[in-house]
Amino acid sequence: GAVVSQHPSRVICKSGTSVKIECRSLDFQATTMFWYRQFPKQSLMLMATSNEGSKATYEQGVEKDKFLINHASLTLSTLTVTSAHPEDSSFYICSARPTSEVYEQYFGPGTRLTVT
Amino acid sequence: AQSVTQLGSHVSVSEGALVLLRCNYSSSVPPYLFWYVQYPNQGLQLLLKYTSAATLVKGINGFEAEFKKSETSFHLTKPSAHMSDAAEYFCAVSGNTGRRALTFGSGTRLQVQP
Numbered sequence: 410g411a412v413v414s415q416h417p418s419r420v421i422c423k424s425g426t427s428v429k430i431e432c433r434s435l436d437f438q439a440t441t442m443f444w445y446r447q448f449p450k451q452s453l454m455l456m457a458t459s460n461e462g463s464k465a466t467y468e469q470g471v472e473k474d475k476f477l478i479n480h481a482s483l484t485l486s487t488l489t490v491t492s493a494h495p496e497d498s499s500f501y502i503c504s505a506r507p508t509s510e511v512y513e514q515y516f517g518p519g520t521r522l523t524v525t
Numbered sequence: 526a527q528s529v530t531q532l533g534s535h536v537s538v539s540e541g542a543l544v545l546l547r548c549n550y551s552s553s554v555p556p557y558l559f560w561y562v563q564y565p566n567q568g569l570q571l572l573l574k575y576t577s578a579a580t581l582v583k584g585i586n587g588f589e590a591e592f593k594k595s596e597t598s599f600h601l602t603k604p605s606a607h608m609s610d611a612a613e614y615f616c617a618v619s620g621n622t623g624r625r626a627l628t629f630g631s632g633t634r635l636q637v638q639p
Contacts, residue, residue: 413568443626452615452629453569466624502568504627512557512576512625516568 412436413505415517422493422524430488430520432503438483439505443514444476447500459486483508493524527552527618529630537636544603546633548590548616551597557619558599559627560590562612569615575599586610611637 412435422428432442440461445453457478458466465478475497477489486505490497500521504514532547550556557576561569573584580592590601599616613634617627 415568441624452631453627455626455628458624458626500566504569506625512574512619513571514627516561516570518568519566521566 411507411513411515413503413515413517415501415503415520417520418518419521420523422522424494424524425492427489427491428493428522430490430501430503430522432486432488432505432517434484434505434507434515437505437507437509437515439486440483440508441506442480442486443504443506444478444486444488445502445504447502447519449500453502456488490522493522495524498522498524527556527620527628529616529618529628531614531616531630531633533633534631535634535636537638538606539638540608541605544588544601544606544610544635546601546614546616546635548599548601548630549597550599550616550618552618552620554620554622557625558590558592559617559619560584560588560599560601561615561617561629563615563632564612572601572614606635606637608637608639611635 414433416431442459444456459480461480467473480486502519504516528551530549559574560572573582575592583589616630619625
């Protein structure tokens with residue numbers, strides 16, 4: 410149980426285009442989902458907290474107009490990287506917290522974004 | 526505010542040897558602490574967690590960690606390393622109110638030599 414999927418697993422896009430990444434909780438409902446960014450050989454940095462039915466909470470320094478987050482249902486959150494640039498290339502990981510849990514988060518497998 | 530410091534970005538042990546990965550935390554509230562493992566190009570898998578119950582926590586794959594408040598530490602250990610333990614390990618801390626978002630340490634890469 411407690412499986413989180415991400416789609417796509419890898420994406421290559423051209424500079425200036427937008428890319429949408431999906432995060433789904435497959436066997437549980439998640440009121441809260443988190444989006445992280447991980448640069449090569451570095452730790453995970455929290456980008457934003459996504460709450461179902463409300464606006465996302467962004468961490469300091471994260472451009473909310475560039476990284477659009479939508480959490481339209483209890484099983485799906487999306488991250489759209491708008492007008493992507495090569496510096497946006499990174500590994501994006503989502504996690505989901507079951508509505509029944511207080512602290513637990515289950516992580517997706519990640520999405521490797523390469524902007525050319 | 527919370528923070529986590531993982532001492533040693535790389536740790537190398539021989540197969541069968543003790544694994545010790547160090548984690549120290551800073552938190553203004555009682556912390557909740559986690560160890561995660563990450564294999565290349567994959568997400569994170571929870572090894573174990575401390576949420577104010579027993580201070581010695583046992584996790585999956587033979588790992589355990591002990592919460593020591595006086596030392597603000599939560600070191601991860603395993604008595605005997607296996608080749609399959611080679612991976613990146615992250616210590617993380619969460620507050621006990623609000624979003625309970627995780628703050629991660631910088632990670633420790635564990636190498637297991639045959």
